[in-house]
Amino acid sequence: MQKRYMSIWFRHLLTDRWIIRQPQLKDTPFVLAAPERNRMVIQAASLCAEGMGIATGMVVADARAVFPGLLVMDDKAGQPQKLLNGLAERCLRYSPIVAVDLPDGLILDITGCPHLWGGERRYLTDIVNRLRGAGYDVRAAIADTMAAAYAVCRYGKISPIVQTGNQMAALASLPPAALRLETATIERMHKLGFYQISAFVHIPGPVLRRRFGQPLLQRIDQAMGRAPETIQPIRPVEPYQERLPSLEPIRTATGIHIALKKLLEVLCSRLAKEGKGLRKAVFRCYRIDGKVQQIEVGTSSASCSAAHLFKLFELKVSSIRPGLGIELFMLEAPVVDDADKIQETLWNISGSNDLSEIAELLDRLTARAGAGIAHRYLPDQHYWPERSIKEACSLDEKPLTSWRTDHPRPVLLLPMPERIDVTAPIPDYPPMLFRYQGTVHEIARADGPERIEQQWWLEQGLHRDYYAVEDQQGARYWIFRLGHYHEISKPQWFIHGFFA
Amino acid sequence: MEQVAAKSEVIEKLRKDILSLQGFRVPTDSQKVHFGLGPIEAAFPNGVFPTGAVHEFLSDNTENAAATTGFMAGLLSRTMQRGGFCVWLSSKRTVFPAALKFFGVEPERVIFIDVRNEKDLLWMVEEALKCQALAAVVGELQEVNLTESRRLQLAVEQSRVTGLLHRHNPRNANTIAAVSRWKISSLPSNPGEDLPGMGFYRWHVELLKVRNGEPGSWQVQWISGHFEHILKPEIVVPEINLLQTA
Structure with missing residues (x-):
């Protein structure tokens, strides 16, 4: 069966995408630019901007000289690939073999597909209408070879459909650039007066090779269907x-x-x-x-x-x-x-x-009980007790620092320190007794103070002077005084935990 | 005379058989975990602290709850010394993970589960006890009845996970199907002759019930990573003038 290929060209792929996202941009000239050798170079210009003579490859400063109110947006690298992949997946409804043709096109292997739409013309119209309906400015062409379809799609002026075996006639009047040649080759051809493909296509191969190298012959052969060309069709992810x-x-x-x-x-x-x-x-x-x-x-x-x-x-x-x-x-x-x-x-x-x-x-x-019930803790490098532990995110996360055991820490820690009434002899001495929840505890033994400063870069507040105390009955508490001792404004005392 | 000896031998053997039927297996040397509890271990059948069983701890106030938590953490460090994770389930958790390190438990090997609903909590304790990969399970349950505790016991018999149930202020201290019932309360620490400050954590350990064992009460303190049994209960005279200066 004769192979047939279709090439789709998105003329303003990136800017169309912006307009689809933000319809108000439709009538504003705008460009996408990216830094290139310390200059902002335009990567894509909208249709409106192109009408003013602003083209891809210009420097933003020059474009601003043409139109001062030009809207410039940042271009993201890799965006065309992403967009084209999405569009290629959309085109899977027309053919099972769809490939991305960077930077701005798609190639479809449509062999055996168009008759389902009632012929190639209807098939092409359907695709183009659908993509235009989605907001993309597209052109498409069908030919026997990918290279011919590409050329006619970008440069063709007569008919988008090249009949089987007709590619020579269809390409004859097109410029050499339609053959996807390197810029240097194209320039040399222009210098020599080759403005149309018909001008050099009949010249014997060895002569052309001497002047322009093997790639030109390769391209001509590919366009005429004498040399093979491969594509890499996209493979959509099958949903689980x-x-x-x-x-x-x-x-x-x-x-x-x-x-x-x-x-x-x-x-x-x-x-x-x-x-x-x-x-x-x-x-x-x-x-x-x-x-x-x-x-x-x-x-x-x-x-x-x-x-x-x-x-x-x-x-x-x-x-x-x-x-x-x-x-x-x-x-x-x-x-x-x-x-x-x-x-x-x-x-x-x-x-x-x-x-x-x-x-x-x-x-x-x-x-059973909903997310967020399981917690695992790792040491964190803070002295402030509430911040000395942090939650681990996974089951196999290892602690980066070791747990500290150089200062006593209570086995039960109250979620919020609670106020206690205290009788303390002189500054910086541990209290003699304290009252917590209506019970008076006479302190028999005490350790401290351990001063822990508030981390001012995280939170404003007073420091805490912690004492580990034991009452007459042997119960052990962790209490602290907030801030410095002061004669007039009595310092506040809190209980924060219970030792074993 | 010989007959009597043979008889007592038979009785001894039968007693051992009954114990093994009741789920008390004598651990082999490789499985044996040394808790260092001294005479307390002798109160248990076969003279070993039973792992792979459910232990119940009672506490009536926060101070004793702290003492109980410390004692349990000491036991945990022994059951977890060969690696493995522990799951700590509670509805109102106040345990400070960083403090577990003082009792030899690696706090990052403890997974805390916080649930509000007591019914869910009980179900979760049972699920956790069924999981063989765990070294131990701590459940801070307030109320649990005999039927529910039977389920826990059955789960443990299958999986051989050690379960520690901490019942803080239960409405009534009903009997549950646990291998033992403990009550830990804090004792004044003794820093030594004329030394100021707090000494080692010291507890009054009461073994209220032991299945096939001898209940009793002891004094234990936690010294640099292990339990130490105190032989003579000393009378500690608190002296206020020993307060340490800054």
């Missing part, structure tokens, strides 16, 4: 989703359990094959009355264990109301992570096995 329709509507919990188990096994085996694990899973039940019931679970580390995920879901299955019956089950994993733990188990059998078991336990606990 499994469906299970049921013959009869399902109404019982057992039925839902069986469906869930089946779906989990299929999904987990796929995840395991790809070395991934899911972090979040949604189980949807489509009822025959059109309503959708759904439950979802999250895991603390990427998991592809069907048994574990089933346990997590099992806690929530009772919240599904089957109504008259469920006709379709769907399991989806919207968040998927790389599971590198499987590799680790080969080396460190006991340790990481334990970790994954604990992670599964934590998932079960979290599934």
Whole structure:
């Protein structure tokens, strides 16, 4: 079968994107610029700006001289690739083989596709209309070879569709730049008076090679279909989703359990094959009355264990109301992570096995009571007691510094220090007695003071003078005085913790 | 005479069989954990502190709760000395993680679970006790009844995880299916002859109930990373003039 290719050219890819996002930019001339050798160089100009003679490659300062009110925006590197990938995925509806043609085009292998739309002309019109409807200024062309389609798409003036075997006639009147040549070659051709492809295409190969090198011959051959050209089609990510329709509507919990188990096994085996694990899973039940019931679970580390995920879901299955019956089950994993733990188990059998078991336990606990119930702490380099610990983000995070044991710390720490009434003899002596919650404690022994300054760069406030004290009964407390001792304004005393 | 000896031997053997049927396994040397509790360990069947069982701790005020937490942390350091994680479940947590280091527990190996709902908490303690990967589980439960505690005991018999239940101010101190019931209260520390300041943490340890063992009470203090049993209860005379100056 004769191969047919389509080339799509987005004439203002980047600026069109901006206009789609912010429609008010449509009538304002604006450009995207990026620094290049210490100058801001225009990378893309909007249609409106181009009408004023501002073109890609100009320096922003020059463009401002042409139009002082020019809007200049920062250009992000890698943006065309991202945009084109998205557009290529959209074009998958027209052909299974779509490739990105940087910097501003797409190539579609449309062999055997156009007849589904009723011919090539309708096919082309449909694509162009759809993309124009989305806000992109596009041109497209169809030919036997990619190079010919490219040339006609960018430089063709007569018809966008080149009939089979007609590429020579279609390209004859086009400039040499249509062949995707290097700038130096094009300049040399202009110098020699080759303004059209027809001027040199019949010159014998060896002569051309001596003047312009092998690439020119390669390009001509590719355009004429004598040399092969390859493309790299995009591969869209298949969503992690499994469906299970049921013959009869399902109404019982057992039925839902069986469906869930089946779906989990299929999904987990796929995840395991790809070395991934899911972090979040949604189980949807489509009822025959059109309503959708759904439950979802999250895991603390990427998991592809069907048994574990089933346990997590099992806690929530009772919240599904089957109504008259469920006709379709769907399991989806919207968040998927790389599971590198499987590799680790080969080396460190006991340790990481334990970790994954604990992670599964934590998932079960979290599934029951909601996220944010599990905490693990690491030392932090602060003396201020409340800030001396910080929460760890993962189960295998190791402490960077060691825990300090050079100053006594109480085993129970009140979340907020509580006021106490104190009788203290003279400045900087520990108190003789204090009253806490209505009971008077006579102090028998005391250690201190340990002064801990407030960290002014984090919070304003007075310092604390901590004393570890023990009363007559042997109970041990951690109390502090806020700020300096002062005759007139009595310092405030607080209890902050209990020693063992 | 020989017959009597044989009889007592048989009785001894039967007693051991009953103990093993009740879940008291004699640990092998590699499994054995040395708690260093001295005479307290002798109160337990076979003379070993039972790991892989549920222990109950009672406390009635915050000061004693602190003492109990310290004592439990001391026990934890022994059960966790071979690595592994501990899960600490509570509804109103006041434990200061950094202080656990003073009792030999690596605070980063403790996972704290904070739940408001007591019902959820009980379910979680059971789930945690079922997890074999854990070294120990601490549950700060206020109320637990006999049936619920039976479930915990069954979970532990399967998984051999050591569970420590801390019941602070329970409405009534009902019997639960635990291998022992402890009550720890703080004692005045003794820094030594004429020395100012606070001494080592010292506790009055009461073993109120032990299954197949001998209840009793002892005095214990925590000295540089291990328990130390105090032989004679000393009378500590507090002297206010020993206060340390800054």
